[in-house]
Amino acid sequence: MGKTLAEKILSAKSGVDAQAGDVVIAPMDLVFAHDVGGPLTIQQFRQSGLDRLAHPESTPFFLDHCVPAPRRELANDQKLVRAFASENGCPLYQVGDGICHQLVVEQWAKPGDVIVGGDSHTCTMGGLGAFATGMGSTDIAIAMGLGKNWLRVPESFLIRISGRFPAGVGAKDLILHVIGLLTAEGATYKALEFGGESLKTMTMSQRLTVANMAVEAGAKTGLFPSDEVTRSYLERLGRGKCFQPLGPDPDAVYERVVEIDAEKLVPVVARPHAVDQVVPVSEVEGTRIDQVFIGSCTNGRLEDLAEAAGILAGKSINPRTRLIVAPASRSVYLEAMAQGYLKTFMNAGAAIVNPGCAVCAGVHQGVLAEDEVCLSTSNRNFKGRMGNPDSRVYLASPATAAASAIRGTITSPPRFAAG
Amino acid sequence: MLKGRAIKLGNDISTDLIAPGRYMHLRNNLPELAKHALEDADPDFVAKVKAGDFIVAGKNFGLGSSREHAPLIIKMSGIGAVIAESVGRIFFRNAINIGLPVIIAATQGIDDGNELEIDLASGTLDNLSSGAKLNFAQLPPVMLQILEEGGLIPYIRKFGDLQFQAKR
Ligand code: SF4
Numbered sequence: 001m002g003k004t005l006a007e008k009i010l011s012a013k014s015g016v017d018a019q020a021g022d023v024v025i026a027p028m029d030l031v032f033a034h035d036v037g038g039p040l041t042i043q044q045f046r047q048s049g050l051d052r053l054a055h056p057e058s059t060p061f062f063l064d065h066c067v068p069a070p071r072r073e074l075a076n077d078q079k080l081v082r083a084f085a086s087e088n089g090c091p092l093y094q095v096g097d098g099i100c101h102q103l104v105v106e107q108w109a110k111p112g113d114v115i116v117g118g119d120s121h122t123c124t125m126g127g128l129g130a131f132a133t134g135m136g137s138t139d140i141a142i143a144m145g146l147g148k149n150w151l152r153v154p155e156s157f158l159i160r161i162s163g164r165f166p167a168g169v170g171a172k173d174l175i176l177h178v179i180g181l182l183t184a185e186g187a188t189y190k191a192l193e194f195g196g197e198s199l200k201t202m203t204m205s206q207r208l209t210v211a212n213m214a215v216e217a218g219a220k221t222g223l224f225p226s227d228e229v230t231r232s233y234l235e236r237l238g239r240g241k242c243f244q245p246l247g248p249d250p251d252a253v254y255e256r257v258v259e260i261d262a263e264k265l266v267p268v269v270a271r272p273h274a275v276d277q278v279v280p281v282s283e284v285e286g287t288r289i290d291q292v293f294i295g296s297c298t299n300g301r302l303e304d305l306a307e308a309a310g311i312l313a314g315k316s317i318n319p320r321t322r323l324i325v326a327p328a329s330r331s332v333y334l335e336a337m338a339q340g341y342l343k344t345f346m347n348a349g350a351a352i353v354n355p356g357c358a359v360c361a362g363v364h365q366g367v368l369a370e371d372e373v374c375l376s377t378s379n380r381n382f383k384g385r386m387g388n389p390d391s392r393v394y395l396a397s398p399a400t401a402a403a404s405a406i407r408g409t410i411t412s413p414p415r416f417a418a419g
Numbered sequence: 420m421l422k423g424r425a426i427k428l429g430n431d432i433s434t435d436l437i438a439p440g441r442y443m444h445l446r447n448n449l450p451e452l453a454k455h456a457l458e459d460a461d462p463d464f465v466a467k468v469k470a471g472d473f474i475v476a477g478k479n480f481g482l483g484s485s486r487e488h489a490p491l492i493i494k495m496s497g498i499g500a501v502i503a504e505s506v507g508r509i510f511f512r513n514a515i516n517i518g519l520p521v522i523i524a525a526t527q528g529i530d531d532g533n534e535l536e537i538d539l540a541s542g543t544l545d546n547l548s549s550g551a552k553l554n555f556a557q558l559p560p561v562m563l564q565i566l567e568e569g570g571l572i573p574y575i576r577k578f579g580d581l582q583f584q585a586k587r
Contacts, residue, residue: 073444136485
């Protein structure tokens, strides 16, 4: 019987002929944690009786969520993570380096890898054809110590995409649309595998945006095949040697197949307080917004900033609205600077903050006041997500975010606007 | 055998509602963080929970982030088990890993304050208040073994490795 991508990767790594529903023990190519989950991971590791990390050189720690530290408790957490990384010979990513998932994509993940991270959006690396999933601190601690962990091989849904994306409609609109269809628990325990003719034209940046949000439908991971787009992406990063082609078997068995006609997609938002409350932008157009956030592991990459900068060029944001931009990594920041995007944002009236999670983590760099509304390119709009349970968050694409910042109200991206 | 009262919560209780991001600075100070458990879903939760009580929730309990602090502070509040129609994947694993039982069952018929008796071994839930009886599915064998040891850390302390074989 043919295998899905998830079954293929987990079979290859675990050394057993794995099918959906099996439990396998898989060696990990990479195990990582960050400043928020890290301290508990370290504590659990120390209590586990395991005396050392299996592979410290591939157990990186990232300081990305609450950086630079906004208060002493968080500064102490970061100090603890730094000390542990240095004692154990783990790579450490410092304040300003960027968001863990983006850095793993840029520097570590390879097609066919099995990766676990102490963060739910670890599924991002599925854009590169890696089986990557988020776990809690204890699971990560054990994976660090043993170099492996158990995984249930998920059943897969195939999301088959055909047709061309209309101008102004992007990967974020696609994945929000899919989550709206599946609902926030519709793919719990499953793998979302993406396929179809449109993949050929989907850039790596778009694939990462889509894979990143698989978890918002409950999925364990989101997976793209590894193809020519993957090859050229890795080559551009100087990691061409990591490439291997990878796809599902033609007779792979899927629990469900969802057909998406990209041509019919429109710009959408997820309304507060659930990621699956997805409606066309046109339905909420005119809603007042106090803050716009462009960034996060979903939409903080160069292409996202380029798209937003293209819309904001020569314009100013509405004075009632603030715009916060956080490039996803140091290299994205540098490239956005070189391309002039940061200048465009500054001239438009934005505040640019350091690479990292910024307001998405709900701790600093843009916490909302009572009754305020934020339109964000991030991935979650749960009540309280941006640090205040009495505020509201809409999720949208970078294009919708930029257009909305100019108006100060939720606005369709220009090429899509009527007339 | 577990016995306690039902504390009813609704659908889609995210980890952001259980352990809000605005208390991020308390993540390494669990006793303080636990004072805010579920504050944004039910402000009286911590005050009213008694040792052994059950959270009885609707669908997709614990969706969202991988923060293990969420099941930890639920356990610290005294909750003996989480009963829900469905649970978020990472929360499920985290709860078992720290020794907090999770039961997937139809919870619509259970009212706030009902006295419940649960037998994990046989998979039965007796609602002593209404007289209704429910059966629920056993945990997958891997998770059951971890829970029986009190969580993944005690499990690893005992065996030094993952013992189970790949199986269907
Ligand atoms: S950007 Fe947001 S969603 Fe992504 S890792 Fe950071 S806090 Fe999590």
